[in-house]
Structures are given as C-alpha cells and as structure tokens.
Amino acid sequence: MAAKRSPARRPTMKDIARRAGVSESAVSFALNGRPGVSEVTRDRVRRVAEQLGWRPSTAARALSGEGAATVGFVLARPADTLGVDSFFLQLVSGIQEVLAERHLGLLFQVVEDVTDECAVYRGWWAEHRVDGVLVADPRTADPRPGLLDELGLPAVVIGGAPDERHPGLSTVWADDAGAMASVVDGLYALGHRRIVHIAGLPGLAHTERRIRTLRAEAERRGLTGVESVTTDYSDTEGAAVTRRVLRSAAPPTALIYDNDVMAVAGVAAATELGFSVPADVSVVAWEDSALCRIVTPGLSALSRDSGEFGRTAARELLALLDGGPARTVRVPVPRLVERESTGAARER
Amino acid sequence: MAAKRSPARRPTMKDIARRAGVSESAVSFALNGRPGVSEVTRDRVRRVAEQLGWRPSTAARALSGEGAATVGFVLARPADTLGVDSFFLQLVSGIQEVLAERHLGLLFQVVEDVTDECAVYRGWWAEHRVDGVLVADPRTADPRPGLLDELGLPAVVIGGAPDERHPGLSTVWADDAGAMASVVDGLYALGHRRIVHIAGLPGLAHTERRIRTLRAEAERRGLTGVESVTTDYSDTEGAAVTRRVLRSAAPPTALIYDNDVMAVAGVAAATELGFSVPADVSVVAWEDSALCRIVTPGLSALSRDSGEFGRTAARELLALLDGGPARTVRVPVPRLVERESTGAARER
DNA sequence: TGTGGGGGCTCAAGCGCTTTAGTTTCGGCG
DNA sequence: CGCCGAAACTAAAGCGCTTGAGCCCCCACA
Numbered sequence: 001m002a003a004k005r006s007p008a009r010r011p012t013m014k015d016i017a018r019r020a021g022v023s024e025s026a027v028s029f030a031l032n033g034r035p036g037v038s039e040v041t042r043d044r045v046r047r048v049a050e051q052l053g054w055r056p057s058t059a060a061r062a063l064s065g066e067g068a069a070t071v072g073f074v075l076a077r078p079a080d081t082l083g084v085d086s087f088f089l090q091l092v093s094g095i096q097e098v099l100a101e102r103h104l105g106l107l108f109q110v111v112e113d114v115t116d117e118c119a120v121y122r123g124w125w126a127e128h129r130v131d132g133v134l135v136a137d138p139r140t141a142d143p144r145p146g147l148l149d150e151l152g153l154p155a156v157v158i159g160g161a162p163d164e165r166h167p168g169l170s171t172v173w174a175d176d177a178g179a180m181a182s183v184v185d186g187l188y189a190l191g192h193r194r195i196v197h198i199a200g201l202p203g204l205a206h207t208e209r210r211i212r213t214l215r216a217e218a219e220r221r222g223l224t225g226v227e228s229v230t231t232d233y234s235d236t237e238g239a240a241v242t243r244r245v246l247r248s249a250a251p252p253t254a255l256i257y258d259n260d261v262m263a264v265a266g267v268a269a270a271t272e273l274g275f276s277v278p279a280d281v282s283v284v285a286w287e288d289s290a291l292c293r294i295v296t297p298g299l300s301a302l303s304r305d306s307g308e309f310g311r312t313a314a315r316e317l318l319a320l321l322d323g324g325p326a327r328t329v330r331v332p333v334p335r336l337v338e339r340e341s342t343g344a345a346r347e348r
Numbered sequence: 349m350a351a352k353r354s355p356a357r358r359p360t361m362k363d364i365a366r367r368a369g370v371s372e373s374a375v376s377f378a379l380n381g382r383p384g385v386s387e388v389t390r391d392r393v394r395r396v397a398e399q400l401g402w403r404p405s406t407a408a409r410a411l412s413g414e415g416a417a418t419v420g421f422v423l424a425r426p427a428d429t430l431g432v433d434s435f436f437l438q439l440v441s442g443i444q445e446v447l448a449e450r451h452l453g454l455l456f457q458v459v460e461d462v463t464d465e466c467a468v469y470r471g472w473w474a475e476h477r478v479d480g481v482l483v484a485d486p487r488t489a490d491p492r493p494g495l496l497d498e499l500g501l502p503a504v505v506i507g508g509a510p511d512e513r514h515p516g517l518s519t520v521w522a523d524d525a526g527a528m529a530s531v532v533d534g535l536y537a538l539g540h541r542r543i544v545h546i547a548g549l550p551g552l553a554h555t556e557r558r559i560r561t562l563r564a565e566a567e568r569r570g571l572t573g574v575e576s577v578t579t580d581y582s583d584t585e586g587a588a589v590t591r592r593v594l595r596s597a598a599p600p601t602a603l604i605y606d607n608d609v610m611a612v613a614g615v616a617a618a619t620e621l622g623f624s625v626p627a628d629v630s631v632v633a634w635e636d637s638a639l640c641r642i643v644t645p646g647l648s649a650l651s652r653d654s655g656e657f658g659r660t661a662a663r664e665l666l667a668l669l670d671g672g673p674a675r676t677v678r679v680p681v682p683r684l685v686e687r688e689s690t691g692a693a694r695e696r
Numbered sequence: 697t698g699t700g701g702g703g704g705c706t707c708a709a710g711c712g713c714t715t716t717a718g719t720t721t722c723g724g725c726g
Numbered sequence: 727c728g729c730c731g732a733a734a735c736t737a738a739a740g741c742g743c744t745t746g747a748g749c750c751c752c753c754a755c756a
Binding site: 010053054055056057058059060061062063068069070086088089092093096097100103105106107108109110111122123125126127128129234235261264265268271290291293294295296 | 358401402403404405406407408409410411416417418434436437440441444445448451453454455456457458459470471473474475476477582583609612613616619638639641642643644
C-alpha cells in the first residue's frame with residue numbers, strides 16, 4: 001500500500017469549527033479575514049487552526065471558485081538542448097521565490113515544441129490546474145499569446161518585445177536591441193569592422209531582434225563585413241560556424257555568440273585554426289555564467305540577473321491575477337562584463 | 349479583471365450528461381472505464397466528451413478522494429549554486445517525460461535548505477497538493493525520509509544508497525562506489541599514486557560514499573597520498589583547493605572533481621601554477637556535460653544519463669502511487685569517457 | 697416601551713467529480 | 727407464466743471550502 005501505518009488525517013475546517021464551537025462559515029470568515037465574526041472569535045478560530053496545523057485544501061478552494069493557487073511554466077525545448085545554459089534554472093528559481101511568498105505553486109513542464117506547449121495550456125486550462133502562466137522564448141509568429149487570450153488565461157511573456165504586445169498579456173523584456181547596439185559600439189571603438197554574430201535559434205523573437213539591430217547598426221556605419229548566422233545554440237554548431245567564417249577570405253575580427261556554450265566552443269575552434277583570442281579575433285558571449293569566468297581567456301560577456309528577471313515576471317503575473325492591468329515592463333539592459341576575450345582589432 | 353471577454357466556459361460532466369441523454373454517474377462510469385454502462389453508451393459518452401473538449405477538473409477529482417494528479421519535486425540549494433551544473437534540468441526533464449504520459453503534473457520548488465524543504469512537504473501534504481514527491485540530494489542524517497514516512501506521502505529518493513533505506517520509500521541510485529573504484533583502478537593502472545578528490549558538499553550521501561570508497565581503495569593498495577577535500581561545488585572553491593594541493597610538497601598526479609565546473613576551474617588553476625594537463629596532472633570530472641567536451645584539453649568525465657535517471661525515478665514513483673511496494677533500483681554505473689585530460693603519471 | 701438596524705453567526709447550496717445504494721428492464725429458466 | 731438475477735442506468739450523498747440568504751439578539755433612538 002502506498003499510504004502508511006498512521007495516514008495522519010488532515011484537519012478540515014469542520015474540525016476547527018467543532019473545536020472552536022462555531023459554524024464552518026464562521027471559520028471561513030475568520031480565517032479569510034473577512035467581516036462577519038467578532039475579533040475575539042476570529043482569534044480563537046485562528047488559534048485552533050494553527051494548533052491543529054490546518055491548511056486549506058487547494059482542491060476544495062479551487063472547486064469553490066477560488067483559483068488553483070498555481071501558475072504554470074512550460075519550457076519548449078528539445079530535451080538535449082536543455083541544460084546547456086544556466087539561464088532557465090536561475091529564472092525558475094527567481095519565479096519560484098516570488099510565488100512561494102504567496103503560497104502559489106509552480107507547475108512545470110518540458111515539451112518538445114510550441115505546438116505541444118499549446119496543448120499543455122489547453123489541458124491546464126480545462127483541468128483547472130493553473131491560474132496563469134509564464135511564457136518563455138516568444139517567437140516571431142507565436143500562436144501562444146492568441147491562445148492564452150482566447151482561454152482567458154492570465155499570462156506574462158518573458159522576453160517579448162513591447163511591439164508584439166497582445167491585449168491582455170503582460171510582457172517582461174530585456175532591451176536586446178540596446179545591448180546589441182552598445183556591444184557593436186564597443187567593438188567599433190576598438191577598431192573592429194568585420195563582425196559576425198553567431199545567433200541562436202531563428203524564429204525566436206530575441207534572436208530576430210538582435211539580428212535586426214546588428215544589421216541596422218552596420219548599415220548606420222556603412223559596414224559591409226557584418227552578418228548574423230543562426231544556430232541551434234549547441235557547442236557543435238557554434239564551433240562549426242566559427243570555423244566556417246574564420247576560414248573565409250576576409251575573416252571577421254570579432255565574434256558575438258548568443259550564448260556562453262557556443263562562445264567557449266567557438267574560442268576552442270578559433271584557437272585550433274591558429275587564431276588567437278583576443279589578438280586575432282575578439283569574442284563576446286551573450287550570456288554570462290561560471291563558464292565565462294572559468295575558461296582561459298576569460299570571456300567578455302553580457303551579464304544579466306536571470307533570477308531578477310524571473311522575479312519580475314512572477315510579480316507581473318501576480319499583479320495580473322490580482323486583477324491589475326496588463327503591463328509591459330523592462331528589466332535592466334544586460335551589462336557587458338569585460339574580460340580577456342576582447343581587445344583592439346589587429347591592423348590589417 | 350483578470351479573466352477576459354469570452355472566458356470560454358469549461359465543459360463539465362453535467363454538460364456531457366445532458367448532451368448524451370444519460371445521468372452524470374453514467375458519464376463517470378463511461379469515462380473512467382468501469383462497468384455499469386453498455387458499450388454503446390460508453391462510446392456515445394466518450395464521443396460527446398471529446399467533441400466538447402472535456403477534461404476532468406483536477407480540483408474536483410482531488411476533492412472526491414482521487415489523488416491530486418501531481419507530484420512534487422523540491423530542490424534545496426542556495427540560489428547561487430543553482431544552474432552551475434546541467435544535471436538538474438536534465439533530471440527534471442526526464443521526470444517530466446514520464447509524468448506527462450500519465451497526465452500528472454510536476455510541482456516544482458526551490459528552497460534554501462532541507463529545513464525549508466520539510467516545511468514545503470508539510471504544506472503540500474496539508475494542502476492536498478501532491479500525491480507523492482521525489483527527493484533529491486539525500487544526506488547522511490536526513491530528516492526527510494522520516495517526515496515523509498510520517499505523513500504517509502509516497503516518495504522516491506534520488507541518489508540514495510540502498511542501506512539508507514527507509515520503510516516505505518523507494519530509492520533510485522547510481523553506484524558511486526563502483527564508479528569511484530573503477531576510476532581509481534584506471535588511475536592506478538596509469539601509474540598514479542597520489543590522488544586528490546575534490547569532493548562536493550559534505551553531508552550529501554553520495555559525497556560521503558565517494559569519499560569512503562576512495563579511502564577504502566587507497567588502503568587496499570597501501571596508498572598514502574590519497575585524500576578527499578569537500579567543497580561547495582563552486583568554481584572558486586574548486587580552483588582554490590586545486591591551488592592548495594598542487595602547492596604541497598608532494599603534489600598529487602591526479603585530481604578527481606565531483607562536478608564539471610570545478611574540474612574546469614581546477615584545470616585553469618593548475619595551468620596557472622605551471623602544471624600541464626595531463627602531462628603533470630591528470631583530471632577526471634564526475635559529471636559529463638557540454639562543458640567537458642568544449643574545453644581544451646577535453647576533460648575525461650564520468651558520464652551518466654541524467655534524463656534516464658529522472659525517468660527511472662518517476663517510474664518508481666508511479667509504481668508506488670499505483671500501490672506497488674517500495675523498491676530500490678540501481679541505474680547503470682556512470683561510464684568514464686576518456687578525453688585528453690588523463691594520461692600516464694609522470695615518473696617521479 | 698416599541699422598533700429599526702446592525703453585528704455576529706448559522707444554514708444550506710453549490711463547485712465537479714466519485715461512489716454506494718437503489719431502481720428499472722430485460723432475458724432465461726423452472 | 728412467473729420469478730430471479732444480472733445488466734444498465736439513476737439518485738443522492740459526500741469530498742472541503744465559499745458565500746448569499748436568513749436568523750437572533752441587543753443596542754440606540756424615538
């Protein structure tokens with residue numbers, strides 16, 4: 001049997017009512033801080049509840065109209081792409097922190113793609129499992145905001161851009177465009193004219209935003225040797241692309257990688273080809289992590305506080321659940337942490 | 349208002365009953381595959397349910413005795429230690445995969461320490477939120493199994509050793525001892541006699557097991573220059589310990605790190621001190637990851653399938669929930685992937 | 697002294713589902 | 727032809743909580 005010897009019955013409001021000598025309704029009023037009971041009764045009920053170790057049954061609460069006291073988070077990534085970067089765990093940890101204060105649970109699911117993700121939302125909604133969701137990795141043509149809106153499921157999009165706003169959904173985003181511009185600024189100042197951006201998955205909103213910004217910056221300055229190449233974020237693709245571009249006739253003098261893993265793999269690939277970092281080629285990683293600190297040369301990286309990102313998103317969702325209006329909030333622009341992988345462009 | 353324009357009412361069994369022209373009970377019987385309805389009615393009901401897009405309300409189910417259709421997983425780690433290794437996301441992803449097949453949700457929480465973790469279990473239990481839990485990072489004096497047993501909450505311990513069995517709890521574990529023994533075997537064969545093990549957090553069951561085994565192996569062979577040093581898994585501590593031991597009078601010729609991050613940091617530290625890897629000192633990382641492949645020299649690492657680990661654990665929990673007996677199952681011994689960081693000990 | 701009006705509580709219904717105890721309708725057998 | 731029993735289905739209670747309606751009592755006011 002799964003349940004053990006003394007299955008330690010959970011106390012219910014009925015138990016409290018009996019012990020406190022009042023009706024169940026009175027207990028409900030007392031415990032939920034609403035009028036209808038005297039202060040003295042309220043105190044007594046509270047005391048009994050505490051001493052009995054009572055906690056409201058979420059199931060019962062959910063059933064009688066209150067929410068499910070749970071928010072959902074689904075990650076649509078092929079399983080093997082998972083866990084290469086530390087971003088998500090940090091994010092979830094931050095989300096968690098805020099939710100826990102309000103005794104909200106976090107229902108977590110990993111799926112293969114956005115289609116499955118939509119199915120999960122449908123299921124959660126129909127099963128009455130969550131009160132709201134956090135949506136990660138917004139795409140350029142994203143079916144999720146529409147669906148969530150249709151279901152009336154409060155949601156906040158993490159990493160979306162403000163123009164992609166969908167009525168009813170909140171958005172928390174980092175200014176990728178600004179960050180990209182400042183990185184290009186910095187590299188340009190160091191004399192770099194040929195820059196390759198080893199981007200992440202095509203179709204992700206932030207990938208496209210970075211690519212657009214890079215192109216715009218290049219045009220503004222009349223640079224021609226600037227391009228973006230999309231990848232799947234893996235170390236192997238990162239290395240492969242690096243090899244390819246460095247072997248070209250006019251190899252770039254600076255590389256911008258959309259995550260830490262590719263950056264490290266890229267440095268290794270460059271080194272193998274006889275390019276030294278940063279003498280021959282500078283490298284910037286978009287995500288900072290222990291990884292960037294550990295390797296030699298240390299990688300200059302765009303650092304952001306993923307935990308804070310998560311906390312902000314969670315707070316927005318709470319606001320939405322409390323009936324607040326949908327908002328768009330921006331978290332601080334990622335900050336470039338300079339290490340040894342960037343330097344002046346070699347004269348050509 | 350949180351809910352939007354057409355809050356798209358969820359269909360209930362009552363709706364199905366009406367449409368199918370039967371009672372609610374008949375619907376329940378039909379949908380749950382239990383006797384009491386004819387096959388033709390069952391089919392009709394099923395069809396109606398499907399076409400209405402009906403899904404059982406977990407709240408209602410939970411309330412009427414069924415489980416909450418959810419299992420819990422809490423990670424007790426200081427927030428900053430999170431996300432350094434990819435192990436957990438992989439693990440969770442594996443767990444997830446198995447649970448999803450059965451439409452079970454995964455409630456996830458991150459806390460600071462084991463005390464908080466116990467509080468979370470208490471809360472989940474009292475709130476009727478989960479049917480069972482997965483317990484990670486078992487410790488040497490662990491309050492959790494006792495608590496879970498007391499609450500009668502089905503649980504499987506991930507990474508526990510069989511001898512620490514607690515009645516009622518299942519255990520899924522990897523044979524750390526065997527792995528350690530084989531690593532030492534290998535290093536010994538390469539001529540290594542002074543080996544230092546840069547271990548993880550003291551108090552974790554698997555840390556202690558590895559330490560014990562290393563000591564036993566050393567004694568068996570009469571080696572004296574063998575020791576374990578515990579750390580907090582961070583790159584900084586890993587580097588610090590590496591520097592300390594390499595500066596000693598008789599520095600080790602082989603280092604075993606309990607995770608990938610420390611191993612990489614250790615290699616960097618060793619290189620700084622003028623030790624070349626693997627010529628002067630061999631390095632083995634306990635956890636394999638992209639990280640170990642990327643860096644140069646590539647790190648020899650103990651590789652295990654974390655996803656499979658998670659799947660196995662989840663399957664055990666399901667078995668427990670189905671009323672099966674508590675079991676202890678072993679996942680395959682981690683396999684040593686040889687890369688460039690290990691080699692013959694230099695003659696002394 | 698009568699009356700209106702709160703405050704303080706209780707009653708009971710209802711949320712969506714399961715489940716036990718009926719009730720009806722057959723078909724089969726003596 | 728009548729009776730029994732099984733199969734098919736319905737009625738209703740119950741899970742733990744919320745909530746609107748109603749009840750009682752006491753105080754203030756006229």
